[in-house]
Amino acid sequence: MGKKGTQPPGLAQRFFRWFCDKDLLASIEGDLFELYHERLQKEGKLRADLRFVRDVLLLFRPGIIGINSKEYKTNHIDMFRNNFKIARRTLWKNKAATIINMLGLIVGITSCMLIALFIQHEMSYDTFQPNAERIGRVVMEYSFDGGEESSKGTFTSTKVAPVFSRTFPEVEKAIRMNQSSAILQLGGNPVTEAGFMYADSTFFDAFAYKIIQGDPKIALNGPRKVVLTESMAKKYFGESNPVGQALEVGDNKTVYEVTGVMEDYPYNSQFRFDFLASFSSLGVNQEESYWNANYTTYVLLQDESSFGSMAEKLPPFMEKESADLGATINFTLEHFDRVHLYSPYSDFVPNTHIKYLYMLAGIALLILVIVCFTYINLSTARSVERAKEVGIRKVSGAGQSQLFWQFIGESFLLCGLSVVASFIVVYLVLPSFNNLIDRELMLGDLLSLTFLTFTLALTLGLSLIAGAYPAIFLSKFQPMKVLKGIFKNTPSAKWLQQSLTVFQFGISVFLIIATLVVQGQLNYIQSRDLGYDRAHIISLPIGWNTDFQKINTLKKELKASSQILEVSRAASSPVNINSGYSMNLPTRPENEVISVNANPIDENFIPATGLKVIAGTNFTEQHIRQTEIEPWEKKEFHYIMTESAAGKFGWSPEEAIGKEMILNQQGTVVGVVKDFHFQSLRNDLQPLVLFSASWGGRLLVKINGENMPESLSFIEKTWEKILPERPYSYHFLDEDYDRMYQSEMQLGKLMNLFSTCAIVLACLGLFGLSSYMIQQRLKEVSIRKVLGASTFQVLNILSGNFVRLVLIAIVLASPIAYYVMSSWLEDFAFHISAPWWAVMVAAVLTLGIGLITSGIHGLKAALSNPANSLKSE
Structure with missing residues (x-):
């Protein structure tokens, strides 16, 4: 020594x-x-x-201990071959443990692969953009003088882009964009295309693109020019060259010249369009005002550091610009490459909040932890079986390190086989998974360098983490004790098994509570009284310029059916009204206006949507006709306010009736409706004004719901008879409402799926562990039965320990889950309280699972013949 x-x-x-x-x-x-x-x-x-x-x-190292390089390599190759052979035979011999471990690994790795594919997809948004780090999206914030509240969003006027380009040297290019649907003619028939985007010609300077035909320098440099994606070029022009050909767009069939063809824009982009038209086609290139903020503006900066200098220059500049506007206006820039995961504002594509990715990554990690713990538990539980193998190999000259790598090799082989099987499972389930999450995850992503690297790292990590402790534990056995038959599991091994079991079921409890809270909030969103009725209401886009008389005729024709209850024309449905207006009183200073949302409606809107009038009356047909008068100054407007809007002037609902107020122009308040949720439940209730109008871009049709197919068929036939020039399309208000909570709905689905996987894996681990642990106590059970123990007493002894472990898991995991989910609920202005019953359900469910899982083997042992276990002694 x-x-x-x-x-x-x-x-x-x-x-x-x-x-x-x-x-x-x-x-x-x-x-x-x-x-x-x-x-x-x-x-x-x-x-x-x-x-x-x-x-x-x-x-x-070769040569240090007297072995030359060739002998060293040969010995290690032989050792590797023998270790592989032994690992294969061992796994085959212990089929039960191998099957349990492989099933756990396959389910766990498959779950992690699917979550990883989803996270990789969400984090890949706009990574193909070469200028992503120096592109900013403009965010506007404004408040009126004397007003207490401000509004903020990505809406801007057409003035912002040219002013920024002219004023700030940091701005290299500015791009204005707007997306809407458009009516096109295909084979003589009208077709609605949702992906019609307008953009300045500077789009091609800032964003990635690949022009197949045409010149990007002149493609959007004038009005009525449009670039098609490759798929749309084939759809409308077949195999012929579309460049230079005409495309009819809109109700008036305005002729656009096709100036180019570009590759289809990637799906993982903030922009999804099929047609890219010149912004000047909108005819709104004026630089008159910062108002009329209906567009999105992007700026390409000189470099990434320009974000800081722009943040310093914009406030003082806008303070001067808005000095005489009676309002305070300011602009900030969002980093383009952070919009999809970090911005609260969605423009063209719904965002995914980064916190949801963290939650899913956490679930994936917890699943892997359960899988690893199951492997460790089963390996240490089987230590008595493998003790003699280790003892004999040590007596035969095997060193501790050789045994260590032998067991690591077994772990690696098992993980490798499970990964191969998981790839096959992912390949089979990916289409269904895409339908579940409403994404287009590609099979090719499985073979990407990033994903293969992730998979290799996952395999190596699982092999080492899952196999390291069993390898160290087993390789330390003392041959003398083992071969004399006096070996038994150490207290530290038993303590580890119990700790891992507690942790596994703690994870299960956490996920059960989290899933119940998420589902509870989603049910609350679905069932909460919103203040309006969205059931059986169909929304049909009709366009803002559709003739008033035609719409009136269509409304009358539809109401002729007994299945149609109400028909209304409006700008927005009650699901999502988000339009910036200001209101004031004739008796107040002009600059003391109040920010408010507003919606033009007709006399049928309130009956169709079920809004509750608590003071005054609804609009009349006469009120609507008074808004048709020309010129604008002669139109007469009437207003219906929500309680919150009336309260901004200090009015009770009754006091508001008959009062004069200013929105579009001065008019009379004729009614007050009860507050209702016209925006997401993430937001507080906002003031709203409904004003009389004969225009609006959608038709709301309330049906009785008794015969849905017949009602839809009647609406379509009536539409085609009166408005044949417009394509017929519809959707239900329920669909619009659900779309607002797309991220939460997807999170709920994924939580259900992967929480179930985690619970199954925990049960699988407990099933295998209880099998081995009870097997080692068969002689004890037999002796107890011979001495008079009942089946219930034996079952209580065998399962009681597992039940105690589950109870400890419940006590430890419940407060953590309750705290985490309470924090998540705070993202909603209106939400449930984290329910105490979720903890109770999780406790009962987990306890029941633990009892059933361990009780199966316990009952089998309790009912076995004692003679079969004792005759070997």
């Missing part, structure tokens, strides 16, 4: 003994320890420890 006083501390000594075989230990141990002691005095403990580890590792 070397000279007295020259030994290193216990940690370094254990490392040395573990890494070296017995003969090598005897020959060099003293010299190494003496050298360590000298370094300790000269260089300090840290450097001495590091050099000691290095010296031990160098002993395994």
Whole structure:
């Protein structure tokens, strides 16, 4: 053991003994320890420890211990081959443990692969854009003088882009964009295309594109020019060259010249369009005002550092610009490459909040933890079975390190086979998974370098994490005790098994509570009284310019059916009204206006949507006709306010009736309706004014719902008779409402799916562990039965320990889950309280699962014949 006083501390000594075989230990141990002691005095403990580890590792280099390079390679190849053969035979021999571990690994790895594909897809948004790091999206914030509240969003006027380009040297290019649907003619028939986007010609300077035909420098440099994607070019022009040909757009069949064809824009982009038309086609290129903010503006900066200087320059500049506007206006820039995951504002594509990706990544990690713990538990539980194998191999000359890598090899082989099987499962289930999450995850993503690297790292990580403790634990067995038959599991091994079981079921409890809370909030969203009725209401886009008389005729024709209850024309449905207006009183200063949302409606809107009038009356047909008068100054407007809007002027609902107020222009308040949720439940209730109008871009049709197919068929036939020039399309208000909570709906679906997987994996682990643990106690059970123990008493003894572990898991996990989910609910202005019953349900469910899982083997043991277990003694 070397000279007295020259030994290193216990940690370094254990490392040395573990890494070296017995003969090598005897020959060099003293010299190494003496050298360590000298370094300790000269260089300090840290450097001495590091050099000691290095010296031990160098002993395994070819030539150091008298083995030449060729022999070294041959020996290691033979050893690897033998280890692989032993691992294969061991896994085949212990089929039950292998099946349980493989099933767990396949389910766990498949779940992680699907989550990883989803996260990879969401994080890949706009990564193909070469200028992503220096593109900013303009956010506008304004408040009126004297007003207490401000409005903020990505809406801007057409003035912002030219002013920014002209004023700030940091801005290289500015791009205005707007997306809407458009009516096109295909084979002589009208077709509605949703992906019709307008953009400045500078679009091609800022964003990635690949022009197949045409010149991007002139493609959008004038009005009524349009670039098609490759798929749309084939749809409308077949195999012929579309460049230079005409495309009829809109109700008036305005002729657009096709100036180019570009590759289909990637799906993982903030922009999804099929047609890219010149912004000047809108005829709104004026620079008159910062109002009329109905467009989105992007800026291409000189470099990424320009974000900081723009943040400093914009407030003082806009303070001067808005000095005489009676309002405070300011602009900020959002980093384009952070919009999809970090911005609260969605323009063209719904965003996914980064916190949801963190939650899913956390679920994936928890699933992997359960899988690893199951492997560790089963391996340590089987230690008694494998003890004699280890003892014999050690007596035959196997070193501890050789045994360690043997068990790691088994783990790697099992994980490798499971990964291959998981790839097959992912390939089979990916289409269904895409339908579940409403995404287009591609099979090719499985073979991408990023995903293959992730998979390799996952395989190696699982192999090491799951196999390391069993390998160390098993390789340390003392051959003498094992072969004498006096070996048994150590207290530390039992403690570890119990701890891992608690952790597994703690994860299950956490996920059950989280899933119940998410589903509870989603049910609350679906069932909450919103203040309006959205059931059986169909929304049909009719266009803002459709003739008023035709719409009146269509309304009368539809209401002739007994299945149609109400028909209304409006700008927005009650699901989502988000339009910036200001209101004031004739008796107040002009600059003391109040920000408010507003919606033009007709006299049928309130009956169709079920809004509750609490004071005054609804609009009349006469009120609507008074808005048809020309010119604009002669139009007469009437207003219906919500309670919150009336309260802004200090009015009660009754006091508001008959009052004069200013919105579009001065008019009379004729009614007050009860507050209702016309925006997401994430937002507080906002004031709203409904004003009389004969225009609007949609038709709301309320049907009785008794014979839905017949009602829809009647509406379509009536539409085609009166509006044959417009394509017929419809959707239900319920669909619009659900679309607002798309991220939460997807999170709920994924939570249900992967929480179920986690619970199944925990049960699988407990099933396997209880099988081995009870198998080791069969003789004890037999003796107890011979001495008179009942089946219930035996079952209580065998299952009681597992039940205690589950109860500990419930106690530890419940408060953590309750706190985390309470924090998540705070994102909603209107939400449920984290329900106490979710903890109770999780506790009962987990306890029941634990009892059933462990009770199956316990009951089998309790009902077995004692003679079969005792006759071997």
